[in-house]
Amino acid sequence: MKKLFFLPLLLSQPVLAQTEYQADVLPQALRENAHAVVRRHETLFTVKSSGEATQRIHSIVTVLDEQGDNHAKMAVAYDKLSKVTNLEGSLYDAAGKLIKKLKKTDISDYSSYTDYNLFDDNRLKSASFPKQPVYPYTVEFTVETNERNLMFYPTWLPQNEEHLSVEQATFTVSMPKGLALRYKEMNLPLAGVSTPSAGGGTLYSWKLANTPAMELEPISPPAREQLPMVYTAPADFDVDDYKGHLTSWSDVGQFYYKLNEGRDQLPEDLRQRVLELVKNETTTLSKVRKIYQYLQEHTRYVSIQLGIGGWQTIGADKVAVSKYGDCKALTNYTKALLKAAGIPAYPALVRAGDNEPDILTDFPSFQFNHVILCVPNDRDTLFLECTSGHGPAGYMSDFTGSRHALLVLPDGSHLIKTPAYQSADNLQQRRIVVTLTERGDATANVRTRYTGLQQDDYTSVIHQLNLDDQRSWLLKRIRIPAYELMNFAFSEQPGPIPAVTETLTLAVRQCATVSGTRLFLTLNLMSALSPAPPVLQARRAAVDLGPNYDFSDSDTITYQIPQGYTPEFTLEPLVVESKFGRYQAQLTVNGDRITYIRHIAMHRGRFPASTYSEWIDFRKKVAKADRAQMVFVKRN
Structure with a gap:
């Protein structure tokens, strides 16, 4: 009777265990907007002393589409102060049926040496499953390591990217008697708990469950301010015979x-x-x-x-x-x-x-x-x-x-x-002289001075690329539909706020559009801004304009119009004011020469989520102004 009674229970255990490998049991809420779902993720960090710890990570992830294939790979770094003691992996189909287990021959072990690392004892153990022809599928990895560099404790980030949902994840830190754990929780629905453990130690544990995938919104704060995570650190540590206290x-x-x-x-x-x-x-x-x-x-x-x-x-x-x-x-x-x-x-x-x-x-x-x-x-x-x-x-x-x-x-x-560079430090000052033909083609001589953060990319190009690669870089960067780069040159002006001056000679095809006796000319040749991405749902995150939004751009473009053409109308000066910045543009006509002057100054800052509609409105007005056209009519 005992055997008959226990038989159904024993038979039921594998069935229950298989559910986390089966894709069809996933709730729709976890599939929504996700490329992969963390079915189970367990991290156990066991501190044995101030100088030694072990870590075991067991993960099961269901991959829903091609964009989630990165979860079928595992790479573990180690060096002389750490050791990978175990790396296992398994692959399952949508029904939870085992397809493949990793063999020792499937695991690569190599130096992480790079061309800028002359001496490096960092190594990697890595393994990956072949690309699967059918989705979804599930991968399972177990990684065990021994750590002897306890300057660093782990950071728990179970939802470590966009479009990844989490069914269940746990993080446990086991501390021995006499050693304290320091930690910082961020964006967690539930705080961690601590309980006594054998030998007078303490267990700290955190859980995360049924968390839908997240898509970070444009110009939002760093991911760490939005994703659930726990930072941990020691109070006392020992590494390579050096002792440290850390509070x-x-x-x-x-x-x-x-x-x-x-x-x-x-x-x-x-x-x-x-x-x-x-x-x-x-x-x-x-x-x-x-x-x-x-x-x-x-x-x-x-x-x-x-x-x-x-x-x-x-x-x-x-x-x-x-x-x-x-x-x-x-x-x-x-x-x-x-x-x-x-x-x-x-x-x-x-x-x-x-x-x-x-x-x-x-x-x-x-x-x-x-x-x-x-x-x-x-x-x-x-x-x-x-x-x-x-x-x-x-x-x-x-x-x-x-x-x-x-x-x-x-x-x-x-x-x-460290020094912060303001809008007045990060300049783009551009002067362009354009000579138009009656066919609408043009030659343009461009001189641009970049300062502060706006010159960083150019300085790198000057010192790291040869002339051919510099030309290729410029061809990708210049935003004109059809042109030929005839000549280019760079010069540097070092200083506390360094500068780079760029000179270009361009042959621009169809700079103006010809229609009968009219020429249609878009005034902003090289610096037009695009609109901001629209709001598809209620904005959650703050509007975070970082250092790259602290800049001031000015363009002065002089157009030499073909003889016999005069403006059909003129443009009134335009000013767009916003808490995010200020835009202004104006046009002057002097015979067959017109001068277009545009200036935009932006300011970094963090603004409430509710202001994103104002950001969209500001960018929309600027984008519209940057598309402004003049029409020239040929007089008989």
Whole structure:
């Protein structure tokens, strides 16, 4: 009787287990707007001591269409301080039937070496399933690792992209007795809970369930401000025989300082060379510029990532010999050069990247991926990007500008702000002279001066591309329907706000449209803005205009009209005012020459979601104004 009683239960267990591999049981709400659905995602991070932890991640994801195929791949990074102890994977069809299990031969193991990493002990284990001919299908991965770099604890991000819904996900952190967990929750429907565990430790756990896919709205805040996630960090850690305490930004700076203390010593002959180099300079600023120029002319950037060396620099004496280094090494080397000249300077840790969000200022932890040098100079603090081979001293660009950095001092390290570049710094000043023919074709001579953030791309092109590639880059960038690039040239003007001047000669086909005795000419030749994406549903997120929206563009275009043509009408001056910026355009006629002047100034800022309709209206009016045409009639 006992056997008969238990038999149905035993038979039912595989059926229940199979449901998370079956696509047809998925609720429609989780399919909506999704390319994939996380059926189950379990993360268990077990801290054994201040210097060792294990992590196990088990995930089951149903892929609904081709755009979700990236979930059929798994890559796990490791180095000498971490080890991948297990990597398993399985593939199932829509009905939950097993198609394939990963074999050892399916798993690749290779160095993550790149052409800018001279020394790198980072490696990857990776595996992927072949592209499936039928959707949906389900993939399952289990990854287990051993971690001995506990400067970093995991960040839980179960819904880590757009168009991904989550059926169920859990995150558990097991802390031993005597070690505290620090964490920060963001955008979670339910707060985490903590419970006692065996041996006097504590279990922390978070859950997420039945969360529909999200599509980030245009010009909305960073994803981390909208997606559910949990940041974790230690209070005490041990890595490669270095111990650290981590509860404040001063703690972070103190650890970095101790890790790199005493590594700024230069060979005596180089120290004397520095003194000779600056002996005729009378100001701190001129000395810094001289030394920075020496750095750029005599060193090159090479990434070096080796164990704790990801945070510990190579000594300045070694850089003096090798003439290369990573951001830490070149920053430390520059600090040593300035020290030889009697100028104090301090490293500043920063999260760099053109599109990287700023750090979480209320959660002290190792959130940084780059280091720059800060040179106090009375009220005029100077920042140096020591990995740049061509940038001017003091200019940060959008790679490290306008964000928080941790100034590392012997005592009392603290957060500071890097320079922010305003609308008046980021200029595009364009002058164009256009000569029209009766057929509507034209030649255009264009001179444009870009400053601040608007010159960043051009500086990179000048220093990284040859002439043929520069031409190809320009051909993709110039927004004219039909033209030929006859000539082009660039010139740089270095300074605290650097500038690039671009000159172009263009042959433009059908610049004006001919219809009988009339010429129809769109006045804005190269700088027209498009309308903003419309609202398809109620706006949820704030309108976030970042640093790239802080700019000021002006265009002055002079058109030489063919003889015998006169304007059929004129255009009245136009001004469009908005909280987001200001647009103005005007036209003057002087015989057979007309001059079109356009100016738009934008301002960064964050505005309530309700203002998106105002943003659409502003962009619509600007786009309409940028399509303005003049009509010229040929007189007999």
